[in-house]
Amino acid sequence: MEKISFDQLQEELFFEKLPNGLSVYILPKKGFNKSYATFTTKYGSIDNHFVPLGKQDFTKVPDGIAHFLEHKLFEKEDGDVFQQFSKQGASANAFTSFTRTAYLFSSTADFERNLETLVDFVQDPYFSDKTVEKEKGIIGQEITMYDDNPDWRLYFGLIQNLYQNHPVKIDIAGTIESISHITPDLLYECYNTFYHPSNMLLFIVGPVDPSAIMNQIRENQSKKDYKDQQEIKRKFEMEPVQVAEKKQVLEMNVQTSKCLVGIKALHVDQTGSEMLKNELTMNVLLDLLFSKSSENFNQLYNSGLIDETFSYDFTQEQGFGFAMVGGDTREPDKLAETLEKMLLEAKNGKAFTNEQLERAIKKKIGAFLRAINSPEYIANQFTRYAFNDMDFFEVVPMLERITLEDVEKLASEVIAEERFSVCQVVPKKK
């Protein structure tokens, strides 16, 4: 077991890669009641085209299957794992993103037993015709719930505008039609391909004894018969630099319009520290442009074009990425136009000062400290970073190294009219 110390933050991290390939990380947190564990596979909604374990040819699976699998893994022949956790005083959950599926629990007692339950249930699938059919009704309601949610429709609508081929444009839960094609055999095929320990990461954070916990996991894994697995082959079609659609307007049963402007990212082949630097620089750039202390934000707010729902965000993963800016607005077209103008000004060398940059970086450092008060944040973000070969604990040192030149260079590259797109939700005409 390897120990890594972070003196400035006063944290220690323990790590071991087990013989079957599973990566295990433990971060002790004194003074907390809660322990938290996530068991995550590098398998999300975008992994829909791959060579199944033991086969030669690529296959395409129905949209929404990774999320469906996440739901179904909780159900066993003898009942529901949620029940098991709550009997042990824990609260369990799971989520599926574009690139990951995570299973997790938190507990304030009986941590070892709950950890055993977590690892065992994820490593013991049970899919039957009956349970798969039943789940279609439940997930159908989940899909319908999102269909009525204007913010979700806006967010996904924009991604669909940005991407022509990449499966990030597919809704994570799929559609009622696509999930109707899911069968137990297909679920097993996905499971066997993506849930091998070498494709997974276990992260534990809380008031725990790292060596005892590591021993427990070693022992648990040594009892299971995993064969070495060859590298997973995934296929993604070529994605052009240009966006698929410049604009989409969705009419919904709302009273207030919404507008998001997106930029399709560049550099989506990055990993490791290069990716970390790009992601942090992009976040600093967006802060300089649109944070509450920025000139732009105040101009937009004072003129009544935006309200407190205004936000901005940057997502980068291997193969796709996007920045989004916007929110509720009285004038969706004017907001889109103004935001695009502000972005282009930054591209064309509208200067930021060193003082502004320092402030933006200080703000990010403070936000990182606040975030690591949260065991959930540490576990989820650390896993995401690790899957992209980035070092979570390099965030602060990397932020301190960002220069005005870095920010300006990125602005001039990444901001481009051909990679802009707009999505709006407007009240339905009566």
Next chain:
Amino acid sequence: MDSLSEKVSEMRGFKLHVVETNKYKTNTIVWKMKAPLANEDVTKRALLPYVLQSSSETFPSTAELRSYLDELYGATFFVDLAKKGEYHVISFSIEIANEKFLKDTSPLLRKGFEFLTEILTKPHLSGNGFDSDMVEKEKRTLKDRIQSIFDDKMRYSNFRLVQEMCKGEPYALEVNGELDQVDSITPENLYDYYKKAFQEDECDLYFIGDVKEEEVQKLAGDLLQFQDRSPKKIESRNEKRIENVNEVKEQQDIKQGKLNIGYRTYVKYGDPDYYALQVFNGIFGGFSHSKLFINVREKASLAYYAASRLESHKGLMMVMSGIDLKNYNQAVGIIHEQMDAMKKGDFTDEELDQTKAVIQNQLLETIDTSRGLIEVLYHNVVSHVDINLEHWLKAMQETTKEEIIKVGNKIELDTIYFLTGMEAGK
């Protein structure tokens, strides 16, 4: 459990609550002020904190104010509003990095607190009122905020249930105020209300983090002094008894129906049978092992979510679920059956133990975050009781099946609200 001792002291016009802990990388300061919900004040109270947070005497523009916060390592500062029973609570929260974890070790806590006192006591004024530009902008945003509830159907249907169920009671007032009252607010009458609120509200200041009680006491005593007061309490009156169940259906152009059911529990935080009610709610619908989740979702496959929750200071229990429009009768039928089963004591010891374990876990997790801890401690202020967490957990664990059945039989169905689509009503 991590020992959390809350030290409370009387200050000039407010109470100071300090919890010393070094488990966080940040320190948290929260100012809370509450008054009874009243139609004539509710919209002013909803606007006031947003005007105060937008600028101040030293920081006359939002850009300057926010730049200063960025400078303090991105201290987060926000305001929010809540209804706790029939009280309207305004909170100002600031969370600031502990310089111990930074390369630059100049002290931040004092600066954070000074900032908060500036916001509370040195507003941006002109003439006999607040700055009128700021008030106009925040009135516009308040209108947006009030209206936004319509676009979030889950929030909307819950709001409509409460509106129908508590007609004529102060609790029916919306936390963000009433749209038709916004225009009549002026910089002057809002400033008058500000002075009144700081003279009359019950005020509490919380410090959570790597702090020392004596130092905080001195700091708070030096920087914040108000008039002493005896805070207004809501009048206790006879609770509404239910004669007929109110069934309300509303049509909108939506795909998924929202079913919200409201019950009266006649039990509030601080009552002896409150703990039994917590366990009742847990077995009935509070968790993913509960009867509602199992029967509405897992067995009947009708919904993605089906849950119940308590409003502890008003004595309500609310069920919510999102269902297909055609399944209304079936879903309501299942929920009624589960309620009847609960009242008859049709639940196992295993369900009982499991629920207690999960409630305990939930509370301990909540107090792991500084804001969660403050919310839990604040229940005592609202109810004028003094229940420590150890006592709370012990009393909950000792609850018996008989007590749960007894509290269950106090519960009465009040209103069934269904937000349905355009098809089903035909």
